[in-house]
Amino acid sequence: MEKVQGGASTSGLHLIHLRGKTQFDVDTAKRHLEKVPVEGPFHVVPEAASTENLAKFDVARYFYALQGFRFGHILLSAEHIPSTQTFLYENVKSFPTGITFVADVQGEGKGRGDNAWHSPHGCLMFSHVISIANGSLLPFLQYVVSLAIIEAIQQEAARCLQVPNASEAVDVKIKWPNDIYAPGGKKLGGILCQTVFLDQQFHVVIGVGLNVTNEEPTSCVAAVMRDAAARLQVSHAEVPTRESLLAAIMARLEVLTHTFVKDGFAPLQGAYLANWLHTGQAVKLVESDPATGKEQEVQLQVMGLAPSGYLLAVDRAGKRFELHPDGNRLDFFKGLVRKKL
Structure with missing residues (x-):
């Protein structure tokens, strides 16, 4: 294998590591890749081909924390990549639905419109693919993702702070339509959804950037929990990690998406509105x-x-x-x- 420098090989290829929660997950992804290889300057290395961890993201810790049945069970990881969102959007045919791609650093992270963002260490940057047959649901999917992130942060707060009422302790909110905000009006993260119609399905590539431990340029989840710990007089509170938070997001997203695809957004709307900033605004x-x-x-x-x-x-x-x-x-x-x- 060529020497990796900053996530790219000496030949200019960006190396991406492929792992699964089980060997079945790895084999499933490999079958897709064999049918439709990825395009562009990327080399996807399956787990069987290398035990080297190409990213600082702790895959073993993530899989240990991951619950649920399918979402996030196949994971791509890279130390440095231009954009997880662009990669999956352009290569959606090469991977099964439910795949997640996480990077330590992105140089050209996708934002709304043509905006590109450089994402630093400490930020959880990932993209995830969901497939939906009913196109009328698409406008609401970003709301489902927003709610999953809020509930995952609350779940992590309950675990780290060891308190039952984490939703009150960490007052994170949704700014319509797809941003996550900390108390005091500081942005923690945002969501981008892009759709590819293929084989009678809408394949939605969901991109998320969430400040976990990087307090610059705004604030981060760790700072929100630290403030909550001080307010609640909780000593020795655990610090959230990108791995545990991504696992929590995947678990909540899978549960909420199951309800969403089956019954639409109506059963989730009350929870969404309870966690947004705007009622009465x-x-x-x-x-x-x-x-x-x-x-x-x-x-x-x-x-x-x-x-x-x-x-x-x-x-x-x-x-x-x-x-x-x-x-x-x-x-x-x-x-x-x-x-x-």
């Missing part, structure tokens, strides 16, 4: 008056989610509106437009 829209052509401000109040998955809001007269972003801004709450329901 006042929003201000700037619109053109149809009579005069002059700009005017319109005051609305967010009440929940509309059937479409966009924001549901009411005006002072109680009229209901659907709010959606104009598509031109990173902050979705700036530039909202409304549609009467």
Whole structure:
């Protein structure tokens, strides 16, 4: 094997390690790879071909913590990669659904639009593939992922702080539509979903970036739990790891996705709204008056989610509106437009 330097070989190939919770998982992934090899400057090394751990992510610790039946049981890992999201999106045919790809460092992590992000050590950066037949569910999948992350952080808080009411101890919230925020308005992470339609299925590549132990540039899960431990006077609280948190996210995502695919988003909506920032939030829209052509401000109040998955809001007269972003801004709450329901 060629010497690895920063996750890439001397020939310019990015080396990616393939492992499974069981040998059956590894064999399943290898069969897919044999049928459709990956494209681009990447070399996927199955577990049977090497016992060397090419990434600092502790795969053994992750699999030990992983519960559930399928999600995350096949794991790709790399020390450095341009983007886990781009790799899986461009090679989705090469891997079975339920696969997860985690990297220590990303140089060109994918964000909304054409934004690229450099992700530092301490950040949990992964992409995961889910397949869904019902296309009408797609707009809500990002909400399911957001809820899974929130519940996983709460679960890890309960374990690390050894307290039963972890949801109160760590007040992490969802900023619509797909960001995770710490108390004080500091962003912890975000979610990106990209879809490929193949073989009568929608294959959704879910990308997640979550600050776990890196407090810069905003805050991280470890800092949130440290503050909670001080407030609750918990000494010797365990520090969360990328491995334990990813295992918890995979377990919660599998449970929630099962409900979601079977019954839609309705059974999960209450939990989602209980964990978001926006119920009762006042929003201000700037619109053109149809009579005069002059700009005017319109005051609305967010009440929940509309059937479409966009924001549901009411005006002072109680009229209901659907709010959606104009598509031109990173902050979705700036530039909202409304549609009467």
